[in-house]
Amino acid sequence: xxxxxxxxxxxxxxxxxxxxxxxxxxxxxxxxxxxxxxxxxxxxxxxxxxxxxxxxxxxxxxxxxxxxxxxxxxxxxxxxxxxxxxxxxxxxxxxxxxxxxxxxxx
Amino acid sequence: xxxxxxxxxxxxxxxxxxxxxxxxxxxxxxxxxxxxxxxxxxxxxxxxxxxxxxxxxxxxxxxxxxxxxxxxxxxxxxxxxxxxxxxxxxxxxxxxxxxxxxxxxxxxxxxxxxxxxxxxxxxxxxxxxxxxxxxxxxxxxxxxxxxxxxxxxxxxxxxxxxxxxxxxxxxxxxxxxxxxxxxxxxxxxxxxxxxxxxxxxxxxxxxxxxxxxxxxxxxxxxxxxxxxxxxxxxxxxxxxxxxxxxxxxxxxxxxxxxxxxxxxxxxxxxxxxxxxxxxxxxxxxxxxxxxxxxxxxxxxxxxxxxxxxxxxxxxxxxxxxxxxxxxxxxxxxxxxxxxxxxxxxxxxxxxxxxxxxxxxx
Ligand SMILES: [Cu+2]
Numbered sequence: 001x002x003x004x005x006x007x008x009x010x011x012x013x014x015x016x017x018x019x020x021x022x023x024x025x026x027x028x029x030x031x032x033x034x035x036x037x038x039x040x041x042x043x044x045x046x047x048x049x050x051x052x053x054x055x056x057x058x059x060x061x062x063x064x065x066x067x068x069x070x071x072x073x074x075x076x077x078x079x080x081x082x083x084x085x086x087x088x089x090x091x092x093x094x095x096x097x098x099x100x101x102x103x104x105x106x
Numbered sequence: 107x108x109x110x111x112x113x114x115x116x117x118x119x120x121x122x123x124x125x126x127x128x129x130x131x132x133x134x135x136x137x138x139x140x141x142x143x144x145x146x147x148x149x150x151x152x153x154x155x156x157x158x159x160x161x162x163x164x165x166x167x168x169x170x171x172x173x174x175x176x177x178x179x180x181x182x183x184x185x186x187x188x189x190x191x192x193x194x195x196x197x198x199x200x201x202x203x204x205x206x207x208x209x210x211x212x213x214x215x216x217x218x219x220x221x222x223x224x225x226x227x228x229x230x231x232x233x234x235x236x237x238x239x240x241x242x243x244x245x246x247x248x249x250x251x252x253x254x255x256x257x258x259x260x261x262x263x264x265x266x267x268x269x270x271x272x273x274x275x276x277x278x279x280x281x282x283x284x285x286x287x288x289x290x291x292x293x294x295x296x297x298x299x300x301x302x303x304x305x306x307x308x309x310x311x312x313x314x315x316x317x318x319x320x321x322x323x324x325x326x327x328x329x330x331x332x333x334x335x336x337x338x339x340x341x342x343x344x345x346x347x348x349x350x351x352x353x354x355x356x357x358x359x360x361x362x363x364x365x366x367x368x369x370x371x372x373x374x375x376x377x378x379x380x381x382x383x384x385x386x387x388x389x390x391x392x393x394x395x396x397x398x399x400x401x402x403x404x405x406x407x408x409x410x411x412x413x414x415x416x417x418x419x420x421x422x423x424x425x426x427x428x429x430x431x432x433x434x435x436x437x438x439x440x441x442x443x444x445x446x447x448x449x450x451x452x453x454x455x456x457x458x459x460x461x462x463x464x465x466x467x
Contacts, residue, residue: 031360045143051150054351055431057384060140067140071384071431075150079143088140093375093382095362096244 023047023079026100028056028092033100042106045081050074057093062086065104068093161344165325165356171240171312177255177305179312182292187310189288189463190303195278197268199224204261204307207233210460213399214314219407224269230372232407237396240312243361247389247405248374258307259300272300279303284466316357316395317455324452332452339449342442347419349446351432358394358453364430365389367423370406376428386428398454412447 023045027034029052040046050056050072058078059068065088069078082088082104092098173179190196191204202224207216214235216222221233231247239245245257261267262275279285280298293302323331343349354360363375365387376386389405403409409418420443422435438446 031354031362045141049148051148057382059379059382061379064138065140066138067142068382069142069145072145073431075148076145077148078145081141081143082139083141084139093379093385094364094388095360096249097361 025049025077027051028058028098031092031095031098033090033098035100037101037103039103039105040082042085042104043081043083045079046102047077047079048072049077056095056098058090059093060088060090060102062088155345158341161350162325164354165321167318167322167325167356168241171315173240173309173312174253177309179309180292182288183306183309184313185310185463186288186292187306187308189465190307191310192463193465195282196262196270196275197224198270198274199268202268204258207261208236210314210457213237213396213454213457215400217401219402221267223267224265227266229266231405232402234392235396235400236311236314237316238314238357238393240315241357244390248377249363249390250378254308254311255301255304258304258311272303276300276303282466288466316453317457319395319453319455321449321452333448335445335448336452337449338442339445339447342438342446343449346442347436347438347446348432349419352391353394359391362391363388364391364432365426365428366404366419367425367429367433368404368406368408368418369424370408372406374405383427384430387426388428388430394450394453396454396457398451399457412450413443416443416446 024038024040025034025047026038027049031052038046048058048069051074053074055071055073057069057071060066065082065084065086067080069080072078082102085104085106088102088104090100090102171179177183194200194203194206196203207221208214209216211217214237216233218233220231221229223229234247239254239257242254245251245254246260251257251260259272262270263272276299286298289296289298289302289306292306296302320331321336324337343353352360352362352364363385365374365384366389368387370387373386375388375390376382379385397412401410401412403412403415404418409415416438419433420436420438422433423429
């Protein structure tokens with residue numbers, strides 16, 4: 001617990017901006033993802049940007065790596081960090097044509 | 107990115123989230139294998155609204171019907187599929203066919219608020235049209251079926267609908283002599299089975315395409331094809347009323363799921379994605395082609411007229427957590443509402459009559 005707080009302070013004061021800037025960006029314009037498939041290293045994050053004119057609801061039902069961003073308003077972005085290797089299918093719950101694969105490697 | 111702390115990046119990510127949680131307090135964060143960070147506003151720059159001509163290009167009719175690689179079109183398959191589609195012997199009672207609920211006479215629906223199944227019992231939802239199903243991304247109001255082939259078998263087997271077990275059905279069709287050569291011609295070497303039955307029906311359904319409507323002539327440049335009222339309605343549809351956010355493209359749907367705030371207990375898509383708030387009470391956005399022939403409207407058939415539908419959207423529906431963020435009171439004027447209805451009516455073609463096929467005996 002103490003360790004977590006210590007790290008948090010370090011992150012807040014020093015490195016968080018750099019870490020966020022390094023994320024790969026995934027865009028959602030025109031009801032499609034900017035990439036059908038991306039590869040990232042375990043522990044890295046993707047930044048999901050809703051640059052569309054309507055809300056999207058990104059989620060994954062891939063076992064062990066489930067997540068749900070809820071309704072993501074246009075003009076917002078959310079970081080998602082993947083901590084386990086594997087192929088994770090990301091979809092938009094609202095728009096069934098929106099599908100992409102995140103390949104998380106060790 | 108692998109960078110400063112490749113080995114620690116795992117912990118690093120967790121801490122970033124923990125820190126931002128503490129500082130900003132965003133919800134829906136889990137510390138499992140996937141960690142969701144904060145959601146923040148970003149600057150998308152100033153977007154000029156696209157002009158009417160650029161919007162019109164998004165509604166151009168496609169030149170060909172898409173058929174899947176796994177089930178390509180052949181005339182033999184489509185002809186067999188048509189016979190099966192209209193054959194009441196596909197139901198256990200021998201009284202209902204696919205066409206009972208998806209009839210060419212009612213814009214390929216049934217003209218009822220909700221469908222009627224086995225034993226004339228009312229079903230829970232409105233029978234959707236099959237017009238332009240070839241372009242569908244997902245099937246049923248709740249999206250529970252992925253392909254038109256699966257969809258073709260669903261209502262046949264469903265106890266509440268045609269109530270016909272597939273093995274029993276194949277036995278019955280096998281005893282009708284004239285079906286055998288038709289299956290053999292459509293599926294060389296494959297024979298009669300539930301798979302070929304589904305492929306044939308799906309192939310026929312893909313050939314059911316809405317015909318050219320006044321709207322199409324306008325899109326292609328004939329300014330006289332639709333009224334000035336309808337043109338204004340098209341602008342409202344794509345602008346103030348935001349209808350095109352869901353009813354997009356030439357078939358006027360992106361096959362998405364939205365809770366549009368109808369006061370119904372049916373949770374729709376929510377049954378299949380229980381943890382996703384926005385899918386509770388969400389139903390698939392129907393296309394709007396042939397809309398004038400397809401009343402009553404909505405998944406529960408609760409609205410009788412296009413005027414009532416426009417009124418519903420103008421009010422915004424029941425406000426609840428699952429309601430689409432696109433649903434809100436619109437403040438449309440009486441003129442704008444009338445224009446919208448006039449526009450929607452231009453999407454209805456003079457559907458040519460469909461000949462009922464002579465059935466095998
Ligand atoms: Cu979406």
